[in-house]
Amino acid sequence: MGRTIIVGDIHGCFDELLELLAKVDIRPDDLLVSVGDLVDRGPAPGEVVGFFRERPNSVVVMGNHERKHVRGVFSYAQEITRLQLGDRYAETVDWMRTLPYAFENEQVRVVHAAMLPGIPPAEQREEILCGSTRGERELAALFPDGSWYDHYTDAKPVVFGHHVTGPEPMIRDGRIFGLDTGACHGGNLTALCVPGFTVHSVKAHADHWSITKRAWQLPVLKSKPWHDVTWAELEQAVVRFSSADDAAVNRWLEALQAWAGELRSAFPALVAAARRAADGLSTDELRGHPAAQFLFQARNGRLDLTSLARQCSTPRRTVDLAAAFGLALPELPD
Template identity: 25%
Template sequence: MPATYVIGDIHGALKALQQLLDRIAPEKEDTLVFLGDYVDGWSESAEVITYLMQLEQKHRCIFIKGNHDAWCESWLHGIMPEASWLRNGGQATVSSFNKLSAAELAVHTAFLERMRLYYTDDNNRLFIHAGFTSTHGPAHERFEPMLYWDRSLWELALAVDPRIPKESLRYPRRLKLFREIYIGHTPSVNYGEDMPMVAANVHNVDTGAAFMGKISAMNADTKEVWQSDCVYLLYPNEKGRNA
């Protein structure tokens, strides 16, 4: 039976991404769901995008847009994002993309433009970069950027009392909408964890690749986890987003 692999935040770490996929060894019929934040951090953001475009020629790939990808897309359209972008990995992205030709830049920009804001599969599993605030689901989110910026969904899941049954009127309505929810955006290392975390029915697959952590992947059916090495070990002369 084909597998569905969920891959967390990458942040320009091509070497770690390639290492991770070598360890997973997905079959051609498997689905790879990427949760966003492909750029900003380590030195190979443009190279990550090139690799992902090649990868989708071999596998069924779903690319979710992250907040860093939205920043990069704005910059590629000539709109400089807020000043904090450059301080949060954007400078490395600029340096990486400046190596591309005009034609290559156009192809990379088109790739960012066609990324999905979220994806729901046939098993009622939601894949989204950050979260959503509407109690009717992401399709009803009034402020689209919340889909790649929101952290309240994850904080809500962490705060749910496990003694409250899902059928209870006290159970959060947002969490009842989907059988499972997969997110990135908020590094598990912020909570002292180096593995993906689960709270209620929300799986957080961001394990801090932008900082001192790893890129992680999870089989959405079996919950088996694969990880790269710590990214900073693969880029020993760089700081990522640690500065």
């Protein structure tokens, strides 16, 4: 009969995963279970996901990081993962939607973050099981003087991840096993092998999150929807991200700011173009023009720099108006 091998938060640390599974000498009849958080922060989330999807006899529990992708809740780590996965991203998120929030067999329970004692996993709230922000708030309210596992009295052992326990896993009473030992932060990747309840770890090759978030900053910046932010939002972003200690990032932000400045400097030319067109077209022609709103304002003497700037509040609106008048404006920097 095969073992159940439960692995803590992997966070894209594929090389460490392979080393750990070699260390435990995983075999085809062993059930491999992940506590969740396969993705985000590490260098190879696609490879980790692919491994679990392709290996028979494998289970992945929904982690809060998978849930963020499923729900479209994006912070920097999720933006990086989306770029890392590229064309595979949408299909990978569809797969994430199928993940269970808990796993249980005769010997052990596995959740990503927490569970309330005395309640079967199938009856637990998803937010608590996966460690969402809301679930964390609920746990804090229920257990203000400690952690949920301080109150876990169920006989069946429970295994979880989510909160980094340090370089070593947290083991209590042979029933409570916290396996997140911070692999993506340069700590360890840890596995628990059942039924023996033996613990195995491998050292992370590097502080992957520190390396990854720096390496992907420029690609993430370039992927943002700069055409659709307001001028004020664009300026605020430039100021915020310019604090990065990265010359390439700062050069690109300078180019972004210059691009925005060139678009806004085209406002007088756009007003003049609207006035010329309004003077030269019939009323029916004005109605059929893609910039009809601006042309009627120009004809009625109500189009000036202030009113145009109010309406062209984003780069896209400015570029689209220029295109309607056949004026070429600079492209967003590569």
